[in-house]
Amino acid sequence: MTDTLVDSSPLRVVEIGQRYGRKWALRGCSFELRPGAVTALVGPNGAGKSTVMAAAAGLLRPTQGRIEVRGEVVTASPSHPDLGYLAQDKPLYRRVRVREMLEIGRHLNARWDAAHADELVDAAGLDRDQRVGTLSGGQRTRLALALVLARRPQVLLLDEPLADLDPLARLEVQQTLMTEVVDTGMTVLMSSHILGEIAELCEDLLVMVSGSITLSGVIDTVLAQHRVLVGPGVDAEGLGFLPEGSVVEVQRAARQTTVLVDRPVGPLPIGWSASDPTLEEIVVAYLRRGGRRGDR
Amino acid sequence: MANRHEAAHGTATRSTASRHEVQPVLSGRGPRGMWWVAWRQHRVQVMVALVVMVVVAIGLLVFQLVLVGRLHAAGCTVLTDENQCNARLFPLVASAYDEGTWRILRAVLVATPVVLGVFLGAPLFPREFDQRTEVLALTQSVGRLRWWATKIAVVGVPLVAGLLGLGFLTQWCDGTTWFTARGAMDDGTFQVRSIMPAAFGLLALAIAVTAGIVVRSLVGSLVAGLIAAAGVVVLLAFPLRSHLLPTSRDITPVDAVAASPTAMPDPVGAYDPGSLYLASGLLDANGDPISFNAISALCDPSMPPMPEGNPDQQEMDSYNDKYNKAFDECRRDNGITRNYIDYVPASMLWPMRGVVTGICVLLAALFLAAGAFRLRAAPRHSR
Numbered sequence: 001m002t003d004t005l006v007d008s009s010p011l012r013v014v015e016i017g018q019r020y021g022r023k024w025a026l027r028g029c030s031f032e033l034r035p036g037a038v039t040a041l042v043g044p045n046g047a048g049k050s051t052v053m054a055a056a057a058g059l060l061r062p063t064q065g066r067i068e069v070r071g072e073v074v075t076a077s078p079s080h081p082d083l084g085y086l087a088q089d090k091p092l093y094r095r096v097r098v099r100e101m102l103e104i105g106r107h108l109n110a111r112w113d114a115a116h117a118d119e120l121v122d123a124a125g126l127d128r129d130q131r132v133g134t135l136s137g138g139q140r141t142r143l144a145l146a147l148v149l150a151r152r153p154q155v156l157l158l159d160e161p162l163a164d165l166d167p168l169a170r171l172e173v174q175q176t177l178m179t180e181v182v183d184t185g186m187t188v189l190m191s192s193h194i195l196g197e198i199a200e201l202c203e204d205l206l207v208m209v210s211g212s213i214t215l216s217g218v219i220d221t222v223l224a225q226h227r228v229l230v231g232p233g234v235d236a237e238g239l240g241f242l243p244e245g246s247v248v249e250v251q252r253a254a255r256q257t258t259v260l261v262d263r264p265v266g267p268l269p270i271g272w273s274a275s276d277p278t279l280e281e282i283v284v285a286y287l288r289r290g291g292r293r294g295d296r
Numbered sequence: 297m298a299n300r301h302e303a304a305h306g307t308a309t310r311s312t313a314s315r316h317e318v319q320p321v322l323s324g325r326g327p328r329g330m331w332w333v334a335w336r337q338h339r340v341q342v343m344v345a346l347v348v349m350v351v352v353a354i355g356l357l358v359f360q361l362v363l364v365g366r367l368h369a370a371g372c373t374v375l376t377d378e379n380q381c382n383a384r385l386f387p388l389v390a391s392a393y394d395e396g397t398w399r400i401l402r403a404v405l406v407a408t409p410v411v412l413g414v415f416l417g418a419p420l421f422p423r424e425f426d427q428r429t430e431v432l433a434l435t436q437s438v439g440r441l442r443w444w445a446t447k448i449a450v451v452g453v454p455l456v457a458g459l460l461g462l463g464f465l466t467q468w469c470d471g472t473t474w475f476t477a478r479g480a481m482d483d484g485t486f487q488v489r490s491i492m493p494a495a496f497g498l499l500a501l502a503i504a505v506t507a508g509i510v511v512r513s514l515v516g517s518l519v520a521g522l523i524a525a526a527g528v529v530v531l532l533a534f535p536l537r538s539h540l541l542p543t544s545r546d547i548t549p550v551d552a553v554a555a556s557p558t559a560m561p562d563p564v565g566a567y568d569p570g571s572l573y574l575a576s577g578l579l580d581a582n583g584d585p586i587s588f589n590a591i592s593a594l595c596d597p598s599m600p601p602m603p604e605g606n607p608d609q610q611e612m613d614s615y616n617d618k619y620n621k622a623f624d625e626c627r628r629d630n631g632i633t634r635n636y637i638d639y640v641p642a643s644m645l646w647p648m649r650g651v652v653t654g655i656c657v658l659l660a661a662l663f664l665a666a667g668a669f670r671l672r673a674a675p676r677h678s679r
Contacts (some may be wrong), residue, residue, distance in 0.1 A: 054431075057435045058434070058435070059431060059434060059435065076439075076440055076672065078327065078434070078435075078436065078437050078438055078439045078440075079434075079435045079436065079437075081437065084435075085435040087428065087431050087432075087435075089428055091427060091428035091429050091430075091431050091432045092429070092432065093337070093427070093429055093432075094427060096336070100336070103332075103336075104333050104336065105436070106323065106324055106325055106326075106329065107324075107325045107326060107329025107330070107332045107333050108324075108326045108327070108329060108330065108333060108433060108436035108437060108438050109324040109325075109326040109329075109436050109437045110324045110326045110327065110437040111324050111437070112323050112324030112325075112326070113323070114323045147432075151436070
């Protein structure tokens with residue numbers, strides 16, 4: 001998954017920290033996106049997902065660290081010309097009509113593909129004379145997406161783009177998005193709560209808890225590396241056969257111990273069995289572990 | 297990995313050719329297109345403000361025509377001084393000048409710059425914050441500073457231009473009769489003529505814009521903007537302006553001015569009706585102003601006693617003569633022999649306009665800079 005056209009990562013986040021008063025919304029947060037990959041950013045509410053996206057879009061000035069888009073350090077707005085950002089609430093001027101909203105997009109952007117915007121609006125079946133404030137949630141999302149995609153971004157940041165959409169609208173938006181990704185090869189970072197969406201749409205995974213990344217990687221690799229081990233009820237000493245630092249989470253019942261480990265384990269003791277975890281099991285384990293650490 | 301995309305996209309496949317960078321499509325008009333966007337956003341407010349100014353201008357013209365008619369009807373000339381106007385008819389003209397509608401019109405002229413400045417400035421940013429459309433605007437090709445400056449300019453330029461027109465129209469209207477042409481520095485006149493409405497409007501706009509950025513709610517910024525703008529403009533336009541320039545003091549011997557030493561002095565010396573009157577009274581031996589109460593306290597012990605019982609008119613007249621003579625003597629004995637009048641000379645009209653306008657522009661720049669800094673230093677997002 002190397003991109004021969006661009007030397008640097010499409011988006012690189014380097015040790016950024018964002019403080020609001022005494023509270024750190026982000027701290028020591030680092031990751032980078034693979035060119036052309038669709039990456040899921042997963043985390044509980046308040047983990048800092050929206051904050052890191054807003055910072056990448058130039059809406060926030062991080063207290064620490066830096067963010068680079070295609071090798072250029074992000075400064076305050078305007079957004080990097082190759083970056084598109086769709087906020088979770090899809091802000092649009094509610095009083096204007098759809099056609100005026102497209103005109104506004106054209107007037108706010110140096111690079112604007114009007115034909116593509118028209119295509120997307122037509123595909124969404126939007127009435128150009130309808131006022132934006134009267135559009136349904138799905139229609140509003142598709143109009144907002146048309147505005148972002150008409151910028152022809154190379155890097156697309158989507159903050160929970162499918163939240164609050166009914167199943168049909170969700171499917172339509174997913175299809176629009178994936179068509180665009182396939183056609184242009186753009187790099188996408190998408191935050192989401194819905195693990196089903198991730199498995200379906202994304203290639204890479206970032207798990208964020210309490211303002212920092214606790215797991216990152218290609219989803220297939222992440223799935224291949226992790227194992228769920230089930231064995232008899234044992235205490236910590238009973239897990240001595242596991243390599244040090246490999247345990248992600250241990251769950252104990254009266255007569256059974258379930259362990260998620262982050263690497264293949266050698267021959268198992270008698271009474272233990274291994275299986276492949278689902279992506280959901282892995283993500284939830286990392287969220288719980290991060291949550292416990294964050295609580296300390 | 298592509299399987300996930302194909303599953304979502306049906307039969308779509310990612311071809312090598314499609315991975316090449318998209319060539320820029322240059323049909324966009326940003327970031328200069330921000331002018332169009334800002335005008336599209338705020339044109340209704342700007343039009344309403346211009347309509348209000350036109351209505352006020354029409355009111356001004358109509359009233360001036362009425363006044364000219366009354367001057368003619370009173371047998372007075374329109375452009376020469378009041379000495380040519382029949383003294384018997386003068387009160388008729390004066391009543392026209394003082395009647396309620398004229399006072400209301402002057403109050404409207406004084407209030408218009410502040411009200412319109414706040415009306416245009418306060419909602420400029422809170423509406424964006426409320427609908428989060430600043431997130432949309434600032435994640436396109438428009439920088440924060442351009443976004444801020446363009447929005448302010450789109451409402452500010454028509455406001456200042458309109459108020460300049462209104463100020464010079466007021467000046468012209470006032471100049472059409474000798475009666476309204478007087479007192480260019482008087483309260484209620486200085487503030488509404490020439491460049492002054494534009495200066496006050498600009499200051500009110502700047503205060504309201506920054507109130508909107510700080511308060512972030514529409515109603516809150518309207519209220520805060522109106523209170524702050526009215527407070528600052530009124531302070532500067534009324535009490536403070538007379539302290540901004542050197543004042544003149546004319547001093548004359550008491551006896552040369554007033555028959556009675558207790559009478560207020562008439563305007564004397566270089567003072568003319570175009571000046572801004574500040575204060576007048578008597579000076580003590582050291583040349584400092586002294587109040588009549590202070591003189592009374594000083595001289596009371598040497599005053600003749602009041603006639604006892606029920607004095608008739610003759611006794612009272614005699615007493616008053618004695619009192620005045622004794623008071624006069626006491627005053628002279630204490631060195632209180634001179635009147636003074638303090639004023640800003642009429643020749644200082646344009647310097648005063650210049651200084652007050654300069655302060656308005658400076659304060660407006662400071663308020664705007666504070667707002668810009670706030671936008672730059674504390675950008676927010678909702679989550």
